[in-house]
Amino acid sequence: MDWFGCGEETPPQEKAPAKGPAVLRVSEVSAIIAGLLDDRRLQDIWVRGEVTNYKLHSRGHHYFSLSEQESGEPAVIQCVMWRSSSRNLPSGIGNGMEVIVFGHVGTYAPQGKYQFYVREIRPAGAGEKHLLVEKWKKELLAEGVFSEERKRTLPAFPARVGVVTSETGAVLQDIRNVIGRRYPLEIVLSPTQVQGDLAHREIAAAIRRIDGRVDILIVARGGGSFEDLFPFNHPDVVRAIAACRTPVVSAIGHETDVTLADLAADLRAPTPSAAAECVVPDRELLREELRVIRGRLGKALTVRLGHARDELREIRDRMHPGRFLRRIAERRQQPADLADRMARAIQARLEKERLLLTSLGDSLAARSPPAILARGYCIAEKDGAVVKSAGQLHPSDRIRLRLRDGSAGVRVEDVAQEGTHDTDV
Amino acid sequence: MTQTYEELITELKDVVRKIEDGETGLDESILLYERGAALVKQCEELLAAAEMKITRISGDP
Numbered sequence: 207m208d209w210f211g212c213g214e215e216t217p218p219q220e221k222a223p224a225k226g227p228a229v230l231r232v233s234e235v236s237a238i239i240a241g242l243l244d245d246r247r248l249q250d251i252w253v254r255g256e257v258t259n260y261k262l263h264s265r266g267h268h269y270f271s272l273s274e275q276e277s278g279e280p281a282v283i284q285c286v287m288w289r290s291s292s293r294n295l296p297s298g299i300g301n302g303m304e305v306i307v308f309g310h311v312g313t314y315a316p317q318g319k320y321q322f323y324v325r326e327i328r329p330a331g332a333g334e335k336h337l338l339v340e341k342w343k344k345e346l347l348a349e350g351v352f353s354e355e356r357k358r359t360l361p362a363f364p365a366r367v368g369v370v371t372s373e374t375g376a377v378l379q380d381i382r383n384v385i386g387r388r389y390p391l392e393i394v395l396s397p398t399q400v401q402g403d404l405a406h407r408e409i410a411a412a413i414r415r416i417d418g419r420v421d422i423l424i425v426a427r428g429g430g431s432f433e434d435l436f437p438f439n440h441p442d443v444v445r446a447i448a449a450c451r452t453p454v455v456s457a458i459g460h461e462t463d464v465t466l467a468d469l470a471a472d473l474r475a476p477t478p479s480a481a482a483e484c485v486v487p488d489r490e491l492l493r494e495e496l497r498v499i500r501g502r503l504g505k506a507l508t509v510r511l512g513h514a515r516d517e518l519r520e521i522r523d524r525m526h527p528g529r530f531l532r533r534i535a536e537r538r539q540q541p542a543d544l545a546d547r548m549a550r551a552i553q554a555r556l557e558k559e560r561l562l563l564t565s566l567g568d569s570l571a572a573r574s575p576p577a578i579l580a581r582g583y584c585i586a587e588k589d590g591a592v593v594k595s596a597g598q599l600h601p602s603d604r605i606r607l608r609l610r611d612g613s614a615g616v617r618v619e620d621v622a623q624e625g626t627h628d629t630d631v
Numbered sequence: 632m633t634q635t636y637e638e639l640i641t642e643l644k645d646v647v648r649k650i651e652d653g654e655t656g657l658d659e660s661i662l663l664y665e666r667g668a669a670l671v672k673q674c675e676e677l678l679a680a681a682e683m684k685i686t687r688i689s690g691d692p
Binding site for chain 2: 382391419496499502507510511
């Protein structure tokens with residue numbers, strides 16, 4: 207009735223074509239629902255429940271319901287798992303099985319329903335253990351237990367190898383066999399249970415007990431199911447390995463099984479036998495190495511002696527006697543040469559003196575009175591003395607002239623001194 | 632096989648290297664050779680003497 211009134215105020219015939227009550231299409235509503243379900247709380251979640259109404263479609267897709275019967279109120283959610291995800295499906299899935307499923311909630315518009323799109327499904331017990339391992343892994347990763355910087359190199363020549371494993375069983379025997387074959391040495395066993403609900407405590411204790419008492423430690427277990435290996439994922443064991451002062455080699459299960467203990471070890475070996483090979487060298491290879499070194503040693507000395515011999519030969523050649531004789535002769539030559547030079551010098555000097563003497567003798571002879579007379583000069587003598595100056599003579603003096611071959615008495619006529627005339631002889 | 636084997640083999644390699652290096656004197660080379668030969672013998676003896684032994688650490692709580 208009211209709405210008629212409303213209609214009167216705003217006549218529908220005027221507004222209806224443009225602004226009538228909004229009418230949505232089905233697809234639009236479906237899209238809104240899909241949008242509402244696109245909630246973080248419904249994406250990538252694990253859900254636990256019991257499988258009912260399981261159907262394997264001919265195309266390989268799996269359809270089932272996940273139900274819970276708690277306090278009498280049933281709760282059910284439809285599930286679908288595409289064929290493409292089937293590899294994450296454990297074998298033997300069927301009605302009544304407790305499982306955990308991973309996936310997201312979404313709508314299926316063609317049938318107007320919402321359902322859980324399963325990407326992974328695991329049996330509830332083991333599945334939850336897997337999830338636990340993943341949680342532990344995150345925590346231990348944050349602790350830095352797996353970091354590469356922590357990894358130590360193994361000692362090249364350990365004296366004692368520690369083994370943490372079951373006292374009974376093939377693992378210890380395998381390790382013994384390999385070590386005995388490659389390089390027999392002392393094996394120290396720290397025995398422990400390797401499976402069971404409390405095995406992780408025992409394993410961790412066995413590791414702590416032997417740490418520091420050996421040079422290297424092998425933590426090993428034979429192959430088994432995920433459940434069997436589960437203690438080696440436990441943080442107690444992982445932390446015990448990480449805390450070891452002794453380097454640790456792990457060999458847990460088969461090559462495809464990787465436990466958290468493996469990630470914390472300094473080295474992961476694919477099998478216990480391989481672990482044993484990693485920790486001890488091969489004695490035959492060491493012997494071979496020694497043979498090679500011994501050969502090098504002998505050869506090195508031979509080469510060195512060869513060098514010494516060459517060196518000696520060279521020195522001997524340089525010291526040959528001929529060289530010495532030559533040098534001695536050279537030394538002797540020197541005084542002989544000096545003596546010669548001295549003799550020659552004296553000879554020359556004597557010759558020179560002799561010549562000088564001869565010439566002096568000659569000039570002396572030339573100056574002797576007979577030589578002077580012989581050249582036509584004469585000597586005047588007065589009263590037996592040689593007249594040297596005109597001043598000694600006076601007119602009428604009698605003087606004697608000495609000639610080369612005789613003498614004559616002469617009377618002075620006049621005397622003419624140099625500067626005064628009237629002197630005549 | 633002990634820490635000693637490692638030390639012996641390290642020294643042995645050093646000895647060989649020194650002789651091979653032409654700088655080392657002849658007298659020293661001969662002494663080194665004697666040392667090297669002794670080391671080889673010691674190493675061989677160590678390898679030959681190795682024997683398997685298993686001990687057990689009991690689980691004291």
